[in-house]
Amino acid sequence: MNTLLKVLKYQSKDAVRSRWLLAYTVFFMLVTEVLLRFSSDPTKVELSLVSVVLFLVPLVSIVFGTVYLYNAREFIELLLAQPVNRRQMYAGLYLGLTLPLALAFLAGLGAPFLFRGSDGSGMGTLAWLLVSGVVLTCVFTAVASLIAIRCEDRLRGLGAAIGVWLLLTVAYDGLVLFILAAFSSYPLEHAALGLMMANPIDIARVSLLLRFDGAAMMGYTGAVFLDFFGKAYGMVLTAAALSLWVLLPFVYGMRAFQRKDF
Amino acid sequence: MSEPLVRFTKLSKAFGSLPVLRGVDMAVRPGRVMAIVGPNGAGKTTLIKALLGLTHPDSGEISFAGDAVNGDEAYRARIGYMPQIARYPENLTGAELIAMLKDLRGEGATLDEELIEKLDLHSALSKPLRVLSGGTRQKVNAVMAFLFSPELLVLDEPTAGLDPLSSRILKDKILSATASGGTFIVTSHIMNELEELADDVAFMLEGRALFVGTLDELKRITGQPTLERSVATMMRRDWLTEAA
Numbered sequence: 001m002n003t004l005l006k007v008l009k010y011q012s013k014d015a016v017r018s019r020w021l022l023a024y025t026v027f028f029m030l031v032t033e034v035l036l037r038f039s040s041d042p043t044k045v046e047l048s049l050v051s052v053v054l055f056l057v058p059l060v061s062i063v064f065g066t067v068y069l070y071n072a073r074e075f076i077e078l079l080l081a082q083p084v085n086r087r088q089m090y091a092g093l094y095l096g097l098t099l100p101l102a103l104a105f106l107a108g109l110g111a112p113f114l115f116r117g118s119d120g121s122g123m124g125t126l127a128w129l130l131v132s133g134v135v136l137t138c139v140f141t142a143v144a145s146l147i148a149i150r151c152e153d154r155l156r157g158l159g160a161a162i163g164v165w166l167l168l169t170v171a172y173d174g175l176v177l178f179i180l181a182a183f184s185s186y187p188l189e190h191a192a193l194g195l196m197m198a199n200p201i202d203i204a205r206v207s208l209l210l211r212f213d214g215a216a217m218m219g220y221t222g223a224v225f226l227d228f229f230g231k232a233y234g235m236v237l238t239a240a241a242l243s244l245w246v247l248l249p250f251v252y253g254m255r256a257f258q259r260k261d262f
Numbered sequence: 263m264s265e266p267l268v269r270f271t272k273l274s275k276a277f278g279s280l281p282v283l284r285g286v287d288m289a290v291r292p293g294r295v296m297a298i299v300g301p302n303g304a305g306k307t308t309l310i311k312a313l314l315g316l317t318h319p320d321s322g323e324i325s326f327a328g329d330a331v332n333g334d335e336a337y338r339a340r341i342g343y344m345p346q347i348a349r350y351p352e353n354l355t356g357a358e359l360i361a362m363l364k365d366l367r368g369e370g371a372t373l374d375e376e377l378i379e380k381l382d383l384h385s386a387l388s389k390p391l392r393v394l395s396g397g398t399r400q401k402v403n404a405v406m407a408f409l410f411s412p413e414l415l416v417l418d419e420p421t422a423g424l425d426p427l428s429s430r431i432l433k434d435k436i437l438s439a440t441a442s443g444g445t446f447i448v449t450s451h452i453m454n455e456l457e458e459l460a461d462d463v464a465f466m467l468e469g470r471a472l473f474v475g476t477l478d479e480l481k482r483i484t485g486q487p488t489l490e491r492s493v494a495t496m497m498r499r500d501w502l503t504e505a506a
Contacts, residue, residue, distance in 0.1 A: 017353035074348035081343040
């Protein structure tokens with residue numbers, strides 16, 4: 001445990017001072033601030049922010065994470081030459097990457113709302129949005145760590161990172177739409193639910209959009225989703241699916257890290 | 263002859279289909295400086311990394327101070343490592359990097375901060391590593407390797423990138439540490455430098471240790487007056503077949 005905390009301490013110290021991370025925070029601050037200036041309704045602002053968060057958080061987490069770990073290669077070698085345990089070190093590296101990113105996101109998006117104060121309206125949705133962003137950060141830094149450890153060639157690793165992001169953000173939805181259109185004469189509500197659960201970005205998107213009034217317009221599928229998320233087992237399944245998305249790449253990455261030759 | 267501090271027994275390692283170490287046998291005796299020499303790609307760095315647990319050998323054994331090295335990390339507290347010129351987290355300062363190592367290694371070791379003084383690093387240590395020159399970073403590396411007065415110091419190309427004065431200071435440090443019982447494994451491409459430091463020499467070629475013995479022995483066998491000439495002689499393949 002000790003090694004984990006020490007690696008976490010110094011690595012996050014380094015990551016927090018990164019200019020890219022600062023740019024990430026400032027970007028979210030600016031977008032949120034501008035949106036808040038144009039609209040007095042926090043709910044509308046949050047709805048616009050959903051798209052930005054779902055697009056940007058996975059992208060930045062996976063690309064920043066991969067590049068950061070590739071650059072830390074020699075640092076990792078130096079650490080491994082010390083009397084440290086590889087498993088704890090991997091956990092420390094992962095958290096040292098994830099915590100600063102998550103904090104940068106929280107600060108960027110949360111600060112403009114915080115400065116404005118609030119009458120309490122839309123605060124529940126904001127909290128949901130912040131939690132979703134943090135969870136997506138955890139998922140995509142876990143995938144980034146796995147890629148950076150498994151893939152020796154950094155150019156291919158970066159390609160894989162962007163590929164995973166494109167797949168989950170763009171290609172997957174296209175595929176789902178195609179399936180839904182091709183089999184539109186069948187009742188696909190539950191299949192759609194299953195497909196959604198397989199993609200962390202989709203889970204975040206649907207669970208966020210259902211919190212807005214517009215969810216009522218989503219037809220029968222929307223009603224099934226609303227029903228699903230409204231029930232306890234739906235929430236448990238969602239949480240389980242997201243946890244799997246963090247745990248699987250993390251555990252797999254840790255095993256690869258233990259066997260890796262530096 | 264005293265028990266070796268480090269012993270490699272039939273150590274083999276391949277990266278994919280490329281064999282890097284092919285059954286290396288070598289012993290490093292305590293209180294001595296062992297120079298590992300050989301052309302690029304001979305397996306010197308892989309051998310060192312195997313000792314440090316960075317690389318897992320396919321077969322063979324490594325023992326440190328009589329105990330087999332097999333996945334446990336405690337033995338590394340007794341080893342200091344100075345890697346080849348390396349880039350470290352660019353937003354940390356040298357002082358923070360050193361503080362981190364102190365944190366990781368914990369109390370117990372006597373700290374040797376002499377090199378900070380001698381290499382005049384006080385002001386450089388408070389700056390982020392990214393603004394330091396390669397040579398200065400290499401000096402920070404040297405400080406970190408010697409910091410915990412380890413029993414064994416592994417130096418991979420220690421003077422690469424150092425100016426003559428700093429390189430002189432580092433070499434003096436190595437010599438004074440051996441005088442007080444420290445053991446060293448050094449690789450370098452600068453033979454004159456190794457000539458000055460080394461007691462023993464291991465010559466590696468294509469993943470094998472073709473010669474392991476004292477410097478004087480090497481010179482006698484090859485019939486050459488200097489280490490540089492001896493190594494050059496050994497690198498000629500016809501000499502190898504003659505010797506065999």
